[in-house]
């Protein structure tokens with residue numbers, strides 16, 4: 107027998123963004139927490155102090171940190187191997203990293219204690235999930251099978267349950283079933299690249315610096331971890347990624363050290379390697395009556411500037427704010443004219459970030475030809491312009507654009 111339970115809001119997907127929507131809705135008191143359901147196949151894995159480092163790490167911007175604080179999750183994130191980074195150095199393969207031709211951002215130059223934090227996916231997801239559940243949000247284990255709409259609401263069906271609500275939030279990632287079942291179109295493009303992630307040790311200290319090199323055929327990021335090691339995100343063409351994955355650890359590390367321009371000396375593999383296909387996706391519409399998409403369900407961007415989760419967390423904060431204002435005005439939170447406010451706000455931001463990532467990838471990371479040469483020459487010029495640097499730092503800190511209240 108299928109059990110029917112009634113909620114105000116059902117969130118499909120307990121990834122970092124879905125958990126953030128749940129925790130923030132509860133913290134802001136938009137609806138009573140017990141009227142919010144979080145649906146995923148299984149709860150996120152528990153994060154324990156003695157876990158080995160998760161291969162997936164995120165560079166979280168200041169705006170994201172503020173939202174997590176507001177959602178009640180930041181103390182738990184901070185208790186686990188939080189790694190602040192104080193500098194960011196970006197350089198092209200045609201110039202040396204420790205030179206005036208590299209683009210350097212330093213926290214102390216802009217009066218900030220740091221530029222952001224490197225946080226493990228498992229830590230982030232668990233902290234947000236706990237904050238939501240501790241506040242009273244109800245977790246349901248199950249996989250979304252169908253959505254049914256009528257004038258009053260939406261019915262979310264799994265194999266053995268039916269959850270009725272006024273609004274369903276699709277936080278179910280790049281292959282969103284909510285998006286498909288709600289008939290929301292999506293534009294996709296393939297980068298023909300894969301990203302390899304792993305943990306490495308280095309001969310020289312990482313200096314609490316996030317290093318990023320544009321390689322000519324991709325990008326390599328070295329993100330500083332709290333224990334002195336670094337996490338790599340190495341985005342290269344598919345054939346090269348497959349070859350690198352097949353190499354023995356020592357040969358892999360040798361090629362990695364070469365691609366890093368020896369910036370931290372010799373690198374040694376300290377973990378397994380994982381690989382991700384890279385593609386771009388932008389949902390044509392983020393909303394329809396009784397449905398809103400957030401995070402990767404709405405947009406997948408190239409990871410070269412580590413913007414994915416940051417964008418998703420700001421989606422969460424913007425949606426919660428729109429819903430909060432609607433409930434204060436006594437409006438229906440699933441009504442199209444309410445949800446359109448969220449879509450207008452966030453879709454343009456995701457388009458902007460996606461286009462910027464495309465440009466970096468085309469002209470700096472992989473570029474050849476006159477426009478690429480121009481872009482590469484422009485990098486040091488940007489580095490010498492205080493205004494351009496300020497604008498870029500504000501974006502990296504997540505302090506630019508129209509920020510939701512929770513991110514200010």
Ligand SMILES: Cc1cc2nc3c(=O)[nH]c(=O)nc-3n(C[C@H](O)[C@H](O)[C@H](O)COP(=O)(O)OP(=O)(O)OC[C@H]3O[C@@H](n4cnc5c(N)ncnc54)[C@H](O)[C@@H]3O)c2cc1C
Nearest residue numbers: 119121122123164165250278279401402412413414415416
């Ligand atoms: C190599 C790489 C490096 C990256 N580095 C960064 C970085 O440094 N900084 C950054 O901000 N971003 C980064 N990103 C992007 C980031 O990983 C994503 O933006 C982020 O994981 C999206 O979170 P999400 O919660 O929207 O989706 P997901 O994390 O994909 O979560 C979706 C959830 O939905 C659930 N789900 C799916 N379908 C169903 C269903 N039918 N029923 C029930 N549940 C379902 C899944 O089980 C999952 O738990 C990186 C991405 C890659 C590939």
